[in-house]
Amino acid sequence: MSTKKIVVTGANGQLGWELTQLSASYPMYEFIFADRSMFDLSKPELFESLIQQWAPQAIINTAAYTAVDKAETEQALANLINTTAVAELARIAGANDILFLTFSTDYVFNGNATSPYLTDTIIDPVNFYGTTKAQGELLALAVNPNTIIIRTSWVFSSHGNNFVKTMMRLMKERISLNVVSDQIGRPTYAKDLAIATIKIIGEASDGKKIKGVYHFANKGVTSWFEFAQQIKKNAGLSCDLLPINTAQFPTPAKRPAYSVLDTQKIETAINIDIPSWEESLLACQKMLG
Ligand SMILES: NC(=O)c1ccc[n+]([C@@H]2O[C@H](COP(=O)([O-])OP(=O)(O)OC[C@H]3O[C@@H](n4cnc5c(N)ncnc54)[C@H](OP(=O)(O)O)[C@@H]3O)[C@@H](O)[C@H]2O)c1
Numbered sequence: 001m002s003t004k005k006i007v008v009t010g011a012n013g014q015l016g017w018e019l020t021q022l023s024a025s026y027p028m029y030e031f032i033f034a035d036r037s038m039f040d041l042s043k044p045e046l047f048e049s050l051i052q053q054w055a056p057q058a059i060i061n062t063a064a065y066t067a068v069d070k071a072e073t074e075q076a077l078a079n080l081i082n083t084t085a086v087a088e089l090a091r092i093a094g095a096n097d098i099l100f101l102t103f104s105t106d107y108v109f110n111g112n113a114t115s116p117y118l119t120d121t122i123i124d125p126v127n128f129y130g131t132t133k134a135q136g137e138l139l140a141l142a143v144n145p146n147t148i149i150i151r152t153s154w155v156f157s158s159h160g161n162n163f164v165k166t167m168m169r170l171m172k173e174r175i176s177l178n179v180v181s182d183q184i185g186r187p188t189y190a191k192d193l194a195i196a197t198i199k200i201i202g203e204a205s206d207g208k209k210i211k212g213v214y215h216f217a218n219k220g221v222t223s224w225f226e227f228a229q230q231i232k233k234n235a236g237l238s239c240d241l242l243p244i245n246t247a248q249f250p251t252p253a254k255r256p257a258y259s260v261l262d263t264q265k266i267e268t269a270i271n272i273d274i275p276s277w278e279e280s281l282l283a284c285q286k287m288l289g
Pocket of ligand 1: 015035040042151161
């Protein structure tokens with residue numbers, strides 16, 4: 001099956017927006033970028049008719065309920081968007097021979113590991129957001145084993161809400177800032193993930209056997225504190241950064257202490273060279289000016 005028309009949900013999110021920016025570089029595809037007003041994931045009963053109307057060869061689902069702390073109390077909505085909707089999209093795609101690619105998170109893991117998580121490491125989420133994403137993965141694969149799932153972590157972009165933009169704003173406003181230093185992970189520039197996503201869609205539609213779970217994150221491992229230090233350095237800011245531990249910064253949702261994803265599988269599958277997080281952070285901050 002050759003892919004021509006691709007529906008992208010969540011067009012105004014970090015990843016969805018990066019895909020909109022890249023679309024002109026891929027004239028072989030006709031993208032339909034659907035924001036929440038065009039494709040509302042909380043209304044799965046409408047999916048079938050919208051998909052029939054658009055008749056795409058691929059669906060890239062970037063939309064998600066991503067408010068990790070709020071998910072602890074808004075459980076029904078988080079579950080509807082991250083689990084029920086994902087399973088329904090997977091089912092419709094499977095029934096209509098449409099490629100289906102969706103995203104998941106490092107927060108499906110419990111954080112107790114000491115070496116990078118492989119795609120087949122047992123999942124064991126420690127918060128409700130992670131639980132909804134984990135259930136979404138399992139149900140999507142159960143109803144449509146050809147589903148492609150890319151787990152990613154610590155996503156940043158020049159667009160939308162993320163750690164980089166929040167840190168830059170706070171570092172301009174304050175003399176000093178406490179940042180958690182005992183959570184370890186791999187930052188991901190949404191633009192790099194968008195490029196890998198289009199590549200994976202291309203190769204899957206050319207007949208390469210790509211299905212199941214993959215991990216994508218920028219190269220290198222860091223803590224939120226070291227990440228903030230690099231953001232400060234790149235932006236030439238002078239705010240004092242102070243390392244604190246997780247216990248000193250309580251949040252409604254528990255975070256995994258170690259959420260480093262192993263990305264070897266995707267690197268081999270689509271033959272990509274993933275940039276380091278430092279290099280991509282600099283590129284992103286240049287976009288922010
Ligand atoms: N951000 C991270 O650090 C991170 C980490 C690991 C995994 N991920 C996963 O990576 C994927 C992309 O994340 P991202 O960073 O691009 O997320 P994001 O910037 O938070 O964007 C999520 C998008 O989903 C949309 N959305 C929320 N509820 C919706 C609904 N009911 N119907 C339709 N759209 C809805 C939002 O719409 P509005 O713009 O209208 O609010 C937003 O545009 C997601 O699957 C996420 O779970 C993200």
